[in-house]
Amino acid sequence: DAGVIQSPRHEVTEMGQEVTLRCKPISGHDYLFWYRQTMMRGLELLIYFNNNVPIDDSGMPEDRFSAKMPNASFSTLKIQPSEPRDSAVYFCASNRAQTDTQYFGPGTRLTVL
Amino acid sequence: QKEVEQDPGPLSVPEGAIVSLNCTYSNSAFQYFMWYRQYSRKGPELLMYTYSSGNKEDGRFTAQVDKSSKYISLFIRDSQPSDSATYLCAMSVEKLTFGTGTRLTIIP
Numbered sequence: 001d002a003g004v005i006q007s008p009r010h011e012v013t014e015m016g017q018e019v020t021l022r023c024k025p026i027s028g029h030d031y032l033f034w035y036r037q038t039m040m041r042g043l044e045l046l047i048y049f050n051n052n053v054p055i056d057d058s059g060m061p062e063d064r065f066s067a068k069m070p071n072a073s074f075s076t077l078k079i080q081p082s083e084p085r086d087s088a089v090y091f092c093a094s095n096r097a098q099t100d101t102q103y104f105g106p107g108t109r110l111t112v113l
Numbered sequence: 114q115k116e117v118e119q120d121p122g123p124l125s126v127p128e129g130a131i132v133s134l135n136c137t138y139s140n141s142a143f144q145y146f147m148w149y150r151q152y153s154r155k156g157p158e159l160l161m162y163t164y165s166s167g168n169k170e171d172g173r174f175t176a177q178v179d180k181s182s183k184y185i186s187l188f189i190r191d192s193q194p195s196d197s198a199t200y201l202c203a204m205s206v207e208k209l210t211f212g213t214g215t216r217l218t219i220i221p
Contacts, residue, residue: 004156033209042119042213043157043201056208091156098207099145104156 002026004105006092012111018080021108023092024073031098034067034077035091037107043091049075050098082112116140119202119212127220132189136202136212139183143204146178148187151199151214160200161187192219 005024013019025032033048047057052069060067064083069075079086089109093102119136126132134148145164149157161176163169169176177186185204189196197219202212 043211045208045210048208093156099205101159101162102209104158106156107154109154 004092004094004103006090006105006108008108009106010109010111012113013082014113015083016081017112018078019082019086019110019112021077021090021092021110023075023077023105025075025092025094026103027073029094029096029103030072031095031100031102032069032075033093033102034075035093035104037089037091046077079110082110084112086110087112114139116210117202117204117212120215121213123216123218125218125220126192128192128194130192130219132187132192132196132217132219134187134189134200134202134215134217136185136204137183138185138204138210140204140206140210141180141183142206143210145205146176146185147203147205147209148174148176149201149203149211151201153198157201194219194221 007022030051034046035043037043046059047067048055049069067077089107091104091107093104095102117138148161150160151157163176166178166180173190175188199214199216201214203209
């Protein structure tokens with residue numbers, strides 16, 4: 001299995017621009033998670049899906065952030081408009097059941113100038 | 114106060130030493146306890162998983178959970194340079210809550 005796939009691996013953009021991060025979970029995994037990691041706050045859960053349906057988006061910082069999962073093999077996290085404080089590493093993870101091991105992707109390193 | 118507290122380090126120890134990493138938590142509802150290892154510029158990967166108080170051993174690694182004290186530990190015996198990474202504790206009821214991670218360096 002290829003594992004969780006994320007793209008792009010690095011993104012540098014200017015404040016105010018729209019950013020779209022992409023994730024392909026492991027085939028057969030029903031849960032998909034989006035996390036953000038910073039030095040100050042560590043790894044924070046933003047939102048998670050079960051069978052393509054958003055279950056808990058309480059970690060989404062504000063309305064500038066949105067996430068979709070149109071099918072079982074693809075999810076996007078969008079930031080519009082982006083701000084410098086959004087600079088972080090964004091991870092996608094997936095698993096078969098809620099309490100199972102989560103498998104993380106390699107992350108997208110976002111820099112907003 | 115954060116739900117999960119973890120000393121960020123950094124922690125540097127000589128090769129072969131015993132390493133102790135610790136986390137405390139405030140939510141008594143947490144049922145599952147995990148340790149993840151994260152190498153530089155990589156995603157976290159599961160190292161140890163337990164759901165009860167007591168010790169769990171896997172090779173050179175031992176995870177310890179004390180629910181009465183709300184305290185978990187990870188011990189690494191005979192530490193190797195390849196153990197150099199950031200170690201994240203995590204715990205859950207329905208969703209994972211992570212500590213901020215401890216950066217560990219094993220000096221050859």
